[in-house]
Amino acid sequence: MFRVYLDHMATTPLDREVLAAMLPFLENSFGNPSRMYDLGAEAKEAIERARESVARLINASPNEIIFTSSGAEANNLAIRGLAKANQNKGMHVITSEIEHHSTLNAFRSLQKEGYVVTFLPVNSYGEVSVEKLESAITDRTTLVSVMLANYEVGTLQAVKEIAEIAHEKGALVHTDAVAAAGNIPVDVKELGVDALSISAHTMYGPKGVGALYLREGLRIVPLIYSGIQEEGRRGGTENVAGIVGFGKAAELALRHLDKVEKVRWLRDKLIEGVLEVEKVELTGHPEKRLPNHASFIVESVDGEALMMALSFEGIYMGNGTACISQVLRASPILLAMGYPSQRAQCSAIFTLGRETTKRDIEYVLSKFPGVVAKLRKISPLWDG
Amino acid sequence: MYYFINMTEQKQPEIKFVEGIVADAVEDVVYRMCPMHLMRLEERMKELKKGQILELQTDYEGALADIPDWCRKTGNELIGVEDTGEFFKFYIKKTVD
Known part of the structure; x- marks a missing residue:
């Protein structure tokens, strides 16, 4: 049929070029990237090359990319990690009513821990109300998270405008760009965001790998505790083949824009x-x-x-x-x-x-x- | 295997608490997991010239033992520590090349 x-x-679907790039890291190049011998070093180098490709896709620096297990983990890390890192400044955070469940539930978890969460409404096109953001945001707001594009209705949000309003009040801005990246040009500097989530499997890469862009100089409380992986910001032995596949997928996404x-x-x-x-x-x-x-x-x-x-x-x-x-x-x-x-x-x-x-x-x-x-x-x- | 060390049985290094030290370089590893404080300390100290001071920011309490140890082993001088309440600022002077 x-x-x-x-x-x-x-x-x-997984792009054939992505699969080809991944295969050596599922076969002979299986070393742990934290090991300093050659087998570990080649895995580490492959991760760093992938980090450069992913960074290039969104106009970030490689050291601003934290690899995660998914877009959902990237959203969780950004929301919980930034809220926690800035809770001395305030415990008010803002999102919208039409976010992915990994965002909505991360905010609900903060709500249970005493944070005040504002869920911004949308109009009939699914556009987040910028006016409502302006009236909800205060000097005690530490984080605003609004997705770049919605999965279900495709509507693009005014993230750049939202970032300007949030920054005026000293709040950080995160955007979930999982639906957008690979389908439209995504530029973290142009958007003016502090954090941005992407995922490999929505851009012809493998499932089980995502990334969080975190602007250089920002602090974030980890979700997964371990050691030096991802510069001490996300623990766990790296999914080397997955990350390599993500790097190739990002390179192809840029080429196919x-x-x-x-x-x-x-x-x-x-x-x-x-x-x-x-x-x-x-x-x-x-x-x-x-x-x-x-x-x-x-x-x-x-x-x-x-x-x-x-x-x-x-x-x-x-x-x-x-x-x-x-x-x-x-x-x-x-x-x-x-x-x-x-x-x-x-x-x-x-x-x-x-x-x-x-x-x-x-x-x-x-x-x-x-x-x-x-x-x-x-x-x-x-x-x- | 994990080893649990009872810190109370170890000899605690004496730490001088200071404030108002002006550093030549700042390294922020607040919320980064152990042993990032030692890895970054080693990297950044290599970049400094003899006589210059590094301010290393960390929330990791184990650093109160690790950093004095590192200074003693490498021969660099730990000027002191500032406790901001949220994290520590370690001031380390490069005294050896």
């Missing part, structure tokens, strides 16, 4: 075709969104049912953030954007990759109307 993978926000316009063109064709089906609505901002992201509410069609039905046709798409979609039926992000619960269950997300072709999009558009019609026929909510 012809297969079309359009769920690149959940994960991406010129494919963004092709992806955007294909994405626009997909949106145009999907919107031809009656009672389908685009979610998120129509322009200020990731170029590979198309998300919809398909009236009276359960998102999970649609995802499964399309998979039987060889089409893989998403119905919410991958790690929560099995538990929560209504998308908390769509609820925060003001959609009623019933409609927030009808979320359909297509996220393209650099390997997506015109044929893929045509195939999806040839199957989508029929699958929707079939599901609506059995839907108790459909009155069409």
